[in-house]
Amino acid sequence: MDKRKEHIVIVGGGFGGLYATKAMKNAPVNVTLIDRRNFHLFQPLLYQVATGGLSPEDIASPLRAALKDQKNAQFLTGQVIDIDPERKVVILEDGDEIAYDALVIATGASHHYFGRDDEWEPRAPGLKTVEDAVRIRRRILLAFEAAERETDPERRRALMTFVIVGGGPTGVELAGALGELAKHTMREEFRAIDTADAQINLIEGLDRILSAYPEDLSASAEASLRELGVTVQTNKLVTEIADDYVLVKDAQTGEQTLIPTFTVLWGAGVKASPLSEVLARRTGVELDRVDRVMVQPDLALPNHPDIFVIGDLAHFAHQTGEPLPGVAQVAMQMGNYVADALRRRRFGKEIRPFEYKDKGMLAVIGRNKAVADIGNLHFAGLPAWLIWVFVHINFLIEFDNKLKVMTQWGWNYFTRRQGARLITGEASPVWMQLPIEHEKAVEKADR
Amino acid sequence: MDKRKEHIVIVGGGFGGLYATKAMKNAPVNVTLIDRRNFHLFQPLLYQVATGGLSPEDIASPLRAALKDQKNAQFLTGQVIDIDPERKVVILEDGDEIAYDALVIATGASHHYFGRDDEWEPRAPGLKTVEDAVRIRRRILLAFEAAERETDPERRRALMTFVIVGGGPTGVELAGALGELAKHTMREEFRAIDTADAQINLIEGLDRILSAYPEDLSASAEASLRELGVTVQTNKLVTEIADDYVLVKDAQTGEQTLIPTFTVLWGAGVKASPLSEVLARRTGVELDRVDRVMVQPDLALPNHPDIFVIGDLAHFAHQTGEPLPGVAQVAMQMGNYVADALRRRRFGKEIRPFEYKDKGMLAVIGRNKAVADIGNLHFAGLPAWLIWVFVHINFLIEFDNKLKVMTQWGWNYFTRRQGARLITGEASPVWMQLPIEHEKAVEKADR
Numbered sequence: 001m002d003k004r005k006e007h008i009v010i011v012g013g014g015f016g017g018l019y020a021t022k023a024m025k026n027a028p029v030n031v032t033l034i035d036r037r038n039f040h041l042f043q044p045l046l047y048q049v050a051t052g053g054l055s056p057e058d059i060a061s062p063l064r065a066a067l068k069d070q071k072n073a074q075f076l077t078g079q080v081i082d083i084d085p086e087r088k089v090v091i092l093e094d095g096d097e098i099a100y101d102a103l104v105i106a107t108g109a110s111h112h113y114f115g116r117d118d119e120w121e122p123r124a125p126g127l128k129t130v131e132d133a134v135r136i137r138r139r140i141l142l143a144f145e146a147a148e149r150e151t152d153p154e155r156r157r158a159l160m161t162f163v164i165v166g167g168g169p170t171g172v173e174l175a176g177a178l179g180e181l182a183k184h185t186m187r188e189e190f191r192a193i194d195t196a197d198a199q200i201n202l203i204e205g206l207d208r209i210l211s212a213y214p215e216d217l218s219a220s221a222e223a224s225l226r227e228l229g230v231t232v233q234t235n236k237l238v239t240e241i242a243d244d245y246v247l248v249k250d251a252q253t254g255e256q257t258l259i260p261t262f263t264v265l266w267g268a269g270v271k272a273s274p275l276s277e278v279l280a281r282r283t284g285v286e287l288d289r290v291d292r293v294m295v296q297p298d299l300a301l302p303n304h305p306d307i308f309v310i311g312d313l314a315h316f317a318h319q320t321g322e323p324l325p326g327v328a329q330v331a332m333q334m335g336n337y338v339a340d341a342l343r344r345r346r347f348g349k350e351i352r353p354f355e356y357k358d359k360g361m362l363a364v365i366g367r368n369k370a371v372a373d374i375g376n377l378h379f380a381g382l383p384a385w386l387i388w389v390f391v392h393i394n395f396l397i398e399f400d401n402k403l404k405v406m407t408q409w410g411w412n413y414f415t416r417r418q419g420a421r422l423i424t425g426e427a428s429p430v431w432m433q434l435p436i437e438h439e440k441a442v443e444k445a446d447r
Numbered sequence: 448m449d450k451r452k453e454h455i456v457i458v459g460g461g462f463g464g465l466y467a468t469k470a471m472k473n474a475p476v477n478v479t480l481i482d483r484r485n486f487h488l489f490q491p492l493l494y495q496v497a498t499g500g501l502s503p504e505d506i507a508s509p510l511r512a513a514l515k516d517q518k519n520a521q522f523l524t525g526q527v528i529d530i531d532p533e534r535k536v537v538i539l540e541d542g543d544e545i546a547y548d549a550l551v552i553a554t555g556a557s558h559h560y561f562g563r564d565d566e567w568e569p570r571a572p573g574l575k576t577v578e579d580a581v582r583i584r585r586r587i588l589l590a591f592e593a594a595e596r597e598t599d600p601e602r603r604r605a606l607m608t609f610v611i612v613g614g615g616p617t618g619v620e621l622a623g624a625l626g627e628l629a630k631h632t633m634r635e636e637f638r639a640i641d642t643a644d645a646q647i648n649l650i651e652g653l654d655r656i657l658s659a660y661p662e663d664l665s666a667s668a669e670a671s672l673r674e675l676g677v678t679v680q681t682n683k684l685v686t687e688i689a690d691d692y693v694l695v696k697d698a699q700t701g702e703q704t705l706i707p708t709f710t711v712l713w714g715a716g717v718k719a720s721p722l723s724e725v726l727a728r729r730t731g732v733e734l735d736r737v738d739r740v741m742v743q744p745d746l747a748l749p750n751h752p753d754i755f756v757i758g759d760l761a762h763f764a765h766q767t768g769e770p771l772p773g774v775a776q777v778a779m780q781m782g783n784y785v786a787d788a789l790r791r792r793r794f795g796k797e798i799r800p801f802e803y804k805d806k807g808m809l810a811v812i813g814r815n816k817a818v819a820d821i822g823n824l825h826f827a828g829l830p831a832w833l834i835w836v837f838v839h840i841n842f843l844i845e846f847d848n849k850l851k852v853m854t855q856w857g858w859n860y861f862t863r864r865q866g867a868r869l870i871t872g873e874a875s876p877v878w879m880q881l882p883i884e885h886e887k888a889v890e891k892a893d894r
Contacts, residue, residue, distance in 0.1 A: 038592060038870045052509075057502030057867040064636035065868070074638040077592040077870070096596065130871050145485060145524040149543065189511035191521040420504040421512070423485045423524070424577050425872075 005030050005072075008342065009090055009100035011080045011275070013040050013063045015328045016106035016311030019335030021073055022066075027343055031073040032098060034090070038062055038077050041130060044328055045392065047170065049133035050265075051140065051177035052185075052421030056130040080107075080275065083282050085304055102306045104338055105275055105293075109312040109326060112271030112290060120241045124264040127170055136265055138423050140178065143263045145423070148192050158260035160198045163246045164267055165238050167204030168212070169363045171267030172221055175202040176365035179228025184367075185418050200230045201259060203248055205237050205268075210363060210371065212325065217371040220380035224369040238268075270326065272313050283307065288315045292323065297353030298341055299334060308341075310334035316354065324356055328395075333357065364388045452477050452519075455789065456537055456547035458527045458722070460487050460510045462775045463553035463758030466782030468520055469513075474790055478520040479545060481537070485509055485524050488577060491775055492839065494617065496580035497712075498587065498624035499632075499868030503577040527554075527722065530729050532751055549753045551785055552722055552740075556759040556773060559718030559737060567688045571711040574617055583712055585870050587625065590710045592870070595639050605707035607645045610693045611714055612685050614651030615659070616810045618714030619668055622649040623812035626675025631814075632865050647677045648706060650695055652684050657810060657818065659772065664818040667827035671816040685715075717773060719760050730754065735762045739770065744800030745788055746781060755788075757781035763801065771803050775842075780804065811835045 006029045010017045013035035021033045042059040049056050067073045076098075082091040083105075089097040111126035113119075125135045140162070147159040162178060164171045182198040189195075202209065202225065208218040209225075209232060222232050233248065239256065240247035246259045272291035280287050285301045286294040292315035293301070299314060301307045311331035315323045324330045337354045344351050360374030362384070370384035379387060453476045457464045460482035468480045489506040496503050514520045523545075529538040530552075536544040558573035560566075572582050587609070594606040611622045629645035636642075649656065649672065655665040656672075656679060669679050680695065686703065687694035693706045719738035727734050732748045733741040739762035740748070746761060748754045758778035762770045771777045784801045791798050807821030809831070817831035826834060 038588060038868070055502040055504030056871065057504070057869060060869050062499075062636075062868045064633070068636045075636075076596055077589075078596065130869065134871075141485060142524075149523055149525065186511070189509075189515045189522075421485070421509045422504060422507050422577065424503065424581075 006101040006346070007032065007099065008102050008104065009034065009098055010104040010106065011035075011090065012106035012108060012311070012313075013037070013075075014043070014106060014108050014311060014331060016108075016331035016335045017104065018063070018066065019332045020104050020106065020310065020338050021335075022070065023336045023339030024342075025070050025072070027072070027339065027346075029072060029342075031070075032076060032100075033063065033067065033073060034076045034078050034080055034092075034098070035063060036077070036079045038064065038075075040066060042395070043128070044395075046127055046130075046133050047173040047177055049130070049420070050127055050136040050174060051181055052137055052418045053177065055420045056133065058420075060130065081278070083275075083278055083307075085283055085307060088306070100306075102308070102342055104308045104310060104335075105279065105313060106309075106311045106331070106335070107273040107275045107313055109270040109272050109290075109292075111266060112269035113266070114269055116241075120266070123241045123243065124165060124266040126266040126270075127174065128270075134425060136174075137421070138425060139263050139265075140181070141421055141423050144182075144186065144190070144193070144195060144198075146262075148190050154260070156193065157199075158244060159262055160193065160195075161259060161261040161263070162198065162200045163238075163259055163261050163264045164200070164202045165264065166266065166268030167202055167206070167209030167232070167234070168267060169210065169361075171202055171204070171265075172209055172225070172363055172365060174265055174267060175200055175225055175230045176228055176369065179225065179230045180366045181418070183229050196229065198229065200228075201261075202230055202232050203236050203238055203246075204232070204234045205251060207234050209234065213361060213363070213371060213373050214378055217373055217378050217380060221363065221365055221371050224365040224371075224381070227369075228366050270312070276309075276313055279307070279309070288323070298351050299338055299354050308338045310338055316356075318353060319356055327361075329359055330356055362388045362391060453548045453793070454479065454546065455549050455551065456481065456545055457551040457553065458482075458537065459553035459555060459720075459758070459760075460484070460522075461490070461553060461555050461758060461778060463555075463778035463782045464551065465510070465513065466779045467551050467553065467757065467785050468782075469517065470783045470786030471789075472517050472519070474519070474786065474793075476519060476789070478517075479523060479547075480510065480514065480520060481523045481525050481527055481539075481545070482510060483524070483526045485511065485522075487513060489842070490575070491842075493574055493577075493580050494620040494624055496577070496867070497574055497583040497621060498628055499584055499865045500624065502867045503580065505867075507577065528725075530722075530725055530754075532730055532754060535753070547753075549755070549789055551755045551757060551782075552726065552760060553756075553758045553778070553782070554720040554722045554760055556717040556719050556737075556739075558713060559716035560713070561716055563688075567713070570688045570690065571612060571713040573713040573717075574621065575717075581872060583621075584868070585872060586710050586712075587628070588868055588870050591629075591633065591637070591640070591642060591645075593709075595637050601707070603640065604646075605691060606709055607640065607642075608706060608708040608710070609645065609647045610685075610706055610708050610711045611647070611649045612711065613713065613715030614649055614653070614656030614679070614681070615714060616657065616808075618649055618651070618712075619656055619672070619810055619812060621712055621714060622647055622672055622677045623675055623816065626672065626677045627813045628865070630676050643676065645676065647675075648708075649677055649679050650683045650685055651679070651681045652698060654681050656681065660808060660810070660818060660820050661825055664820055664825055664827060668810065668812055668818050671812040671818075671828070674816075675813050717759070723756075723760055726754070726756070735770070745798055746785060746801050755785045757785055763803075765800060766803055774808075776806055777803055809835045809838060 008031045010033045039060040039062050045059045048054040063075045078092040080090045081093050089099050143159050147156050150156040164175045182195045186195045210218045235251040237249045239249045248257045276291045276293050293309040295314045297318045299308045312326035317323045341351050362372045364370040368382045368385050370388045372379040372384040372387050455478045457480045471478050486507040486509050492506045495501040510522045525539040527537045528540050536546050590606050594603050597603040611618045629642045633642045657665045682698040684696045686696045695704045723738045723740050740756040742761045744765045746755045759773035764770045788798050809819045811817040815829045815832050817835045819826040819831040819834050
């Protein structure tokens with residue numbers, strides 16, 4: 001490392017951080033990328049891991065391998081727990097300090113249970129990390145395994161009932177993949193149960209799923225989900241998540257319904273990573289209600305032009321008045337922008353505000369089923385699905401896994417098999433063995 | 448399920464149990480296969496998961512998928528904890544009982560630390576399960592990650608020192624794959640360390656590694672390992688495994704050597720699964736010193752012709768006077784034999800004793816490096832490696848993963864990349880952050 005060169009420290013190896021690092025490849029700087037994990041995760045495909053279609057290794061790439069040929073970049077595994085903007089250092093969990101000339105924070109977001117984290121998180125896993133996906137996969141598969149051995153019809157029905165909270169892209173993709181699994185992939189594999197009898201409930205608080213999409217695509221998505229046996233419940237709020245049931249309240253009538261289930265999956269709220277609080281404390285920057293950092297038009301902090309926040313951690317509303325969505329496209333463009341802004345600053349050039357170029361939105365529902373909103377064009381069904389496959393494989397090109405994922409997808413597609421359905425890790429949740437007692441819950445629902 | 452048909456219960460979905468089940472496909476029986484896990488694991492390739500070459504999903508197949516088209520077979524996820532040979536039932540961990548007409552036990556083996564399990568197991572993980580492999584992968588990768596950040600040369604050297612206990616196939620394959628990783632795959636990916644400086648020690652108690660192979664192949668294997676930077680230490684016994692060192696004693700001189708290290712991997716001893724003790728208690732059958740069940744020439748228990756024990760759990764010495772080795776070939780042939788023996792018994796035909804047809808032994812050391820002992824032919828280097836690749840891909844044919852593993856291997860081979868190097872699960876072991884204090888240990892070594 002040339003000590004005389006400017007040192008850029010980038011925290012977080014997601015889309016934002018990795019693209020920022022790569023965009024500095026030919027810049028006369030030293031880059032240090034820090035992440036808690038040693039790999040970049042292709043999060044848009046995480047739901048496929050959660051439903052046994054792909055392995056975690058298929059959608060993750062070691063960051064060292066990604067930066068192997070970028071000689072001005074070093075990668076470090078570590079967790080940044082503090083930032084000192086006066087001394088211009090970041091502080092790692094083991095006390096090590098790393099000095100920066102410019103700092104880019106791209107640590108993303110995690111789940112958010114509307115203030116009921118302690119109670120709901122263990123019961124309704126969200127989908128952000130590889131461990132989350134493996135946990136969800138285990139929960140789903142264990143429920144079917146337990147149903148195959150269950151003789152009590154009420155318990156069996158509850159074991160085969162799934163509740164997915166949140167009708168955004170994550171919830172829709174999970175529900176669709178789970179529908180495929182139950183209705184097609186696993187159907188011939190069980191002897192005592194018919195997996196197509198599974199009840200999959202997608203619960204959404206607003207009046208339609210995929211509310212960020214045009215209405216016609218929401219309707220297409222809902223129709224596709226219905227074909228896969230998913231029950232879409234809109235205008236419904238989850239008010240309680242217990243070991244063996246979920247309480248759902250109608251947003252209009254206030255009526256409560258109890259759904260006996262052992263498997264609840266969370267696709268509802270996200271919250272910025274804890275580093276935003278550190279930034280607020282250390283620099284006085286303002287946070288929004290989910291702790292995202294209110295950034296300047298150039299993605300820097302007010303009064304701290306050497307600190308940038310990008311990706312899901314940034315609240316950027318200068319363009320449309322609304323914060324940009326927490327999607328890979330935004331993070332990637334922000335990463336590239338910051339690399340360019342730093343270059344322009346170095347050469348004394350004018351820096352224009354960040355501008356997001358929306359390339360469209362895509363959500364997949366199942367085999368041959370997807371929705372796409374690109375420019376003024378709306379696609380649904382097979383055309384949308386083909387666009388989705390093409391776009392995702394093209395992205396994976398960067399991450400060395402294209403060939404393998406293509407093979408795996410092709411295989412899964414033509415055989416309708418999914419070989420990654422392993423139950424690994426901890427044992428089954430205790431509550432799956434509990435007797436169902438809903439008296440108390442029903443009382444509550446009646447009140 | 449036709450209730451009038453004979454019910455065969457098979458416990459364990461490894462090579463023995465799965466092959467027994469499949470061999471009964473056309474028999475007029477009902478088969479129930481029970482395993483704690485919902486997948487069959489292709490154990491011979493587990494070391495590739497432990498070293499980041501393949502994902503767990505690449506070498507595992509859901510048992511349900513494997514038995515999908517075998518309509519006379521049902522699979523159940525569950526753990527058998529007891530057997531009642533009088534009532535002819537097996538008892539699961541939740542109290543469920545399953546009645547059998549004939550029972551096949553194929554629950555295999557796990558690690559064995561020569562009576563020091565509690566002390567050594569957490570420090571020196573063995574390689575039997577997917578979780579084991581992922582744990583070893585994490586330990587190896589974390590050691591390099593910590594070394595990259597370490598500034599103290601003594602600690603850095605200890606972090607880059609690896610001790611593999613046991614020079615059998617598992618130890619040799621792990622050492623070779625680790626050598627490839629350090630000397631080739633990862634070399635360009637680190638900035639502060641040269642991974643080729645890693646010290647990889649393979650410790651073997653006997654006077655040569657791979658002692659089940661002919662002497663010339665042991666020598667070839669040792670030479671290949673040396674090329675990959677592995678130090679082979681024969682006639683050496685491990686006497687202590689601590690958080691930050693290992694004590695090794697020379698079997699001849701008694702001299703003790705201390706090796707500072709944070710990463711110890713276990714490839715030494717195995718022990719039969721706990722179900723053998725249940726069998727001994729319930730049927731009076733004799734066990735050998737590693738708890739394997741002493742079976743009759745037809746693999747049944749004495750006085751219990753309806754209970755068979757196969758695979759690693761069986762001690763079968765009727766053929767050569769020595770127990771057959773715990774390898775996939777033996778288990779597969781035993782599985783097929785039991786299916787045939789039950790068929791012959793059903794039709795009142797004569798049952799000949801089990802006879803193992805040795806198709807040879809194969810161990811892989813690295814890219815283009817392997818040893819093979821087939822009939823009277825000894826192969827080493829590239830020819831042995833090609834045989835190994837061919838044989839393993841051919842086996843995987845059964846398990847639906849051939850195409851994917853071939854793609855992955857081809858990719859890894861030509862690019863020398865290994866994309867499955869993820870650090871997942873628990874955080875780094877605490878002791879990696881401990882200061883090294885060897886005074887006490889050195890005292891011990893001096894005594």
